[in-house]
Amino acid sequence: MTIEDRDTAHVITHALARDTLSRLRDVETEQVGFRKGLVKLGRICGYEIIDGSMETEYVEIQTPLETTMGERVKGLDDVVIVNVLRAATPFVEGLLKAFPRAKQGVISAGRDEEAGMAEGEFPITIDYVKLPEIREQDTVIVADPMLATGSTMCAVLERVLENAPEPEHLFVLSAVSAPDGLIRVGEQFPEAELLTVSIDDRLDENGYIVPGLGDAGDRAFRTT
Ligand code: URA
Numbered sequence: 041m042t043i044e045d046r047d048t049a050h051v052i053t054h055a056l057a058r059d060t061l062s063r064l065r066d067v068e069t070e071q072v073g074f075r076k077g078l079v080k081l082g083r084i085c086g087y088e089i090i091d092g093s094m095e096t097e098y099v100e101i102q103t104p105l106e107t108t109m110g111e112r113v114k115g116l117d118d119v120v121i122v123n124v125l126r127a128a129t130p131f132v133e134g135l136l137k138a139f140p141r142a143k144q145g146v147i148s149a150g151r152d153e154e155a156g157m158a159e160g161e162f163p164i165t166i167d168y169v170k171l172p173e174i175r176e177q178d179t180v181i182v183a184d185p186m187l188a189t190g191s192t193m194c195a196v197l198e199r200v201l202e203n204a205p206e207p208e209h210l211f212v213l214s215a216v217s218a219p220d221g222l223i224r225v226g227e228q229f230p231e232a233e234l235l236t237v238s239i240d241d242r243l244d245e246n247g248y249i250v251p252g253l254g255d256a257g258d259r260a261f262r263t264t
Contacts, residue, residue: 043092048222049234050092057084057237061215065253071262075130078185078260081215081237082134089181089235090138093209117141118177118208124149124184124196125168127257131185131215139181145171147199149192157189157247160220164195174204180211185256187214187236188249190221190228197229211235215256218242218249 042054063069064077096111119142123132126148136142147169151162174180182200187193193212201210210232212225217236220243226234240249248254258264 043088043235046239048219048226049217049236049239051239052085052088052235052237054084054088057081057088060084061237061253064215065251067254069259071259074259078127078130078215078256079134079137081185082131082183083137084134085131085213085215085235085237086135086138089179089211089213093179093211093233115177115179115208118175118179119143120145120172120174120178120180120207122147122171122180122182122196122200124182124192127185127260128183130260131183131213135181135183135213142181143172145169145200147171147196149196151189151192151247153246157245160243161189161191161224162247164191166195166199169199171200174200174207176205176207178207179209180207181213182211182232183213185215186249186252187212187217187221187225187234188243189218189247190224193221193225194228197225197232201229206231209233216240216249216252 044051060081095114098109099112101110119139121142122145148167155163212232212234214236216238244250
């Protein structure tokens with residue numbers, strides 16, 4: 041398993057995850073490369089979640105030559121992935137390669153950048169929520185490639201958890217995160233397992249992660 045425990049989060053240290061994130065950070069990586077990189081990183085993170093948190097069971101299988109014992113991952117039907125629109129869309133596409141039978145939810149949440157950041161937080165608007173039923177046995181993965189101030193993630197988690205039992209696992213998955221955001225989410229949702237590929241240095245005055253990779257949504261959707 042290539043997950044290291046740090047004070048604020050579990051960090052996925054797989055060499056391919058680090059390689060892919062470095063390509064995403066590169067300002068020369070254009071839209072198609074960026075989107076493909078997010079898909080790839082989502083797939084790697086999905087495999088790491090399976091390896092780090094899911095059990096396998098032994099099953100008897102018949103090969104073309106004889107009967108032998110094999111293994112199957114348990115619980116792959118009990119996975120819920122929440123796509124925090126919009127930057128998470130390619131990231132979730134990658135996660136779905138690891139969890140093809142996952143139930144999916146979407147939440148359109150974003151920070152009001154015109155209102156600006158006050159005390160390290162942005163006001164958050166939620167425009168659309170569609171979530172599947174969450175059950176106690178579920179592994180819930182709330183995916184947003186960028187965990188910056190944590191304000192959006194906290195608003196999203198409130199909606200995900202309202203009227204839901206505490207699931208078996210609640211992963212908050214990001215590619216890049218800022219220390220302040222991890223602390224905020226960890227304090228408000230101690231039941232969440234925070235998983236990231238990188239804990240970066242800081243937030244700038246506009247709430248961007250530094251060194252970060254810029255605006256993930258704009259780079260993936262070519263909206264600048
Ligand atoms: N969202 C992004 O896309 N990038 C950041 O650095 C912070 C939030």
